[in-house]
Amino acid sequence: MVLIYIDQDNQEIKKASLEAISYGSALAKQLGTSAEGLVLGTVHDDLTTLGKYGASKVHQINNASLNHFDARTNSNVIAEAAKKLGATVLIFAHNINGKAVAPAVSVKLNAGIVTGACQLPNTDTGFVVTKTVFSGKAFASIQIETPIKVISINQNSFGEVVGDGVAVIENLAIDVPTSTLKITSVNKIEGEIPLTEASLVVSGGRGLKGPENWGILLDLAKALGASTACSRPVSDSDWRPHHEHVGQTGIQIAPNLYIAIGISGAIQHLAGVNRSKTIVVINKDPEAPFFKAADYGVIGDAFDVVPALTASILKAKHGA
Amino acid sequence: MKILVCISKTPDTTAKIAFVEGNTKFDETGVQWIINPYDEWYSLVKAIELKEKDPSVIIHLVTVGGADTEPIIRKALALGGDEAIRINNVTNDSLTVAQEISSIAKEGAYDLIFTGKETIDYNSASIGSMLCALLDINFISAATKLDLNGNTISVTREIEGGEEISETNLPAIVSCQKGMAEQRIPNMRGIMAARTKPLKVLEATVTQATTNIKQFSLPPTKSGVKLVDPANMDELVRLLKEEAKVI
Known part of the structure; x- marks a missing residue:
């Protein structure tokens, strides 16, 4: 199963995650398996709509303490969820939070990782992921050697693919460790698109x-x-x-x-x-x-x- | 207070990017090597600033690479830092690098570990996050500001469309980017002092890579620019709408 981490900010799903679902869904088709989403915390969005981007199920860990991002806690929880659900490939957006958790998750799952992927893996022989290197001046095609694989995809490299699916929401019970990171303030620049x-x-x-x-x-x-x-x-x-x-x-x-x-x-x-x-x-x-x-x-x-x-x-x- | 600063060697930002041996190896011909800018300008200089405020702070530098990384580590020592460790492992696998650093980090019982936001060659942005899992301590990424108060740090990190400030007790890992500190140039005293600072070389302990680079490639060259008459911006709008279909 391909598991896609759905990043949230202030209880709203990030745009980069919709692209990650589309990518994960295309990869799942290629591998003949299902694409399922993972949401940490409580969000305002209607999670069934994530089916439009190709997620057949969305697993939600309904714990409000996860609404604040903490790389250590989140990576622990994501790795536990992946083990419990039997995910074989994990997909992250290569955005600020994705970069902070995907490598930690790969360590916990003994999984090889390619960050900053820019196209679907070649799975004809092995599992080869192409990523941008030298700050976009070149590409490297990298073979992942482990049974479990982790990929983070560059934003705007695959695009959102919108269909008409409806995702089934399932609650996932995972023990959430207490975060020792205290968020003291958040300053957003009003009205600006990141x-x-x-x-x-x-x-x-x-x-x-x-x-x-x-x-x-x-x-x-x-x-x-x-x-x-x-x-x-x-x-x-x-x-x-x-x-x-x-x-x-x-x-x-x-x-x-x-x-x-x-x-x-x-x-x-x-x-x-x-x-x-x-x-x-x-x-x-x-x-x-x-x-x-x-x-x-x-x-x-x-x-x-x-x-x-x-x-x-x-x-x-x-x-x- | 002990700080570990992770240093990586990268090609200069203006280096020509080309590949050899059937596009399996980076062409090092004529390449100038530098300290990865995020490691140098932001994490190393920030560590030096903390030592300037409190001279009891000890700074160790660590790099994973062959003997050819030594000029880079000497340059880093010329900027500041008390001693350096080189782990003699030549690899492109981020996990291998992180595992080598984590064994140094465990042994040294550091309060703070700094990495750059990413390296400018492989752009993996992975080491800080991997150390978070390997050491099981807090990690704050893409940091633009850090204040130290006793055993607590307050760190500003970039988030999409703004910034977030958080606090954690030490030990912690912080990946640094623009804003954290300002670039410095080593002075003659620093360069002289760096020659005699200890540089310890340790043998590699990690041999099993989880990833392998099969092939490099270069982006296709643009087919050539289409010039539009500066007096005819309606035509540019038409091209963007009808040909490029981006607006």
Whole structure:
């Protein structure tokens, strides 16, 4: 059985987990077995709807103490659940919490693990999982040698596959150890789509010359309904907050659309964004290396091009 | 107070990524090696900051790798740290690395274990979490801030769309990222001192890998950029809608 860990935040199921279910369900079909979900804690969502993504059952450990994430407690509980349910493959989203628990679970189950997988395993001979390495600059195909396997999948690498199934919910009784981690505060940035979950991203670099010029970028993002990001020099100069920094040492993202404005495209920046489905580069320097990695390019002054693009998007939206 | 800082050797961020021997091995020709940036800039420097506040803090560095990791560990010692341990095991298997480190960690009875958020070569982000299971102590990942108060740490970690602050008693494992500390450059005194700091080499104890890399590959090259006239943004919107189908 393929068991998918369903991550929650503030009692709501995370988007990355829906993709993980779709991936786990496709893998279960390939292996001729079932795909089942595992929810820790109490959530507000209707768990039967997880059937749409391919989970035939959802096992829920109905214990409110699990609503706060603790890597040590959660990994203990997930490993116990996997043993009890007889899972042979475990799937996690490669998001913040998935990264924190999947390797610990693999240790407890004596399972080989591949983190950051980007496609379904090849199970023709053995069990070979392909993952991104060198921050997205290459792939490695890795054979898992153990009977139980653990995989975490890169966000936006497989996509959500929506059908019309309905999942059966089953309560799972597992002893939950008392967490010794105390969460003292949570600060959310209101109304913002987390960058790693965004399907559209507009990003700015030094070419915008200063934080006071960010208005044109924010207008474009608003017109598109996109999240905003920036290059490392921009966050290092405090023009934009650190959490917007995408690149090799910042956040790695894989949105459907990445629009880079005034970013030259240093190799470290490309490493953070080159898994984007479509890349648009706006730069006045025709020699900017980013154009080599782009699908669409506009050679022009951002201060003219960006407002014009925003106007065209609004026009297309309103059908004028 | 004893801190163990896990150090990994990685290719420089600008290194050309290529493979040899039928795409089974990373091409090391001309590659400059560095301390994994997350290990150096954030976890090691944070440990040094804690020692600067309280000189009784002892910092040990640990790396798992061959003799070719020694220049990296000497550089780390030049930044700070009292002594280093190299476990002579050349492997790409995260569990092997974590098991080797866990036996050092058990023996050394460390209060705090720092790792980087991930390495920039294999991007596994696994060692901290594996140590959590192997040592059965608390683990906080993707940390951007840490305050030490006696036997308790308060740690800020990144979560999707914000941050979370939590507290735990020591011992604990923390994986560090941007925000934790600022990059430093070793000074001459540090470089001189590093030459005589102890670097202990231990033989490998873990031999059974749970995973094996079969093959590397490079992403397909883009078919080439399609240039759009800057005066015709309607055309770009049309392409994004009808050709790329992303908006």
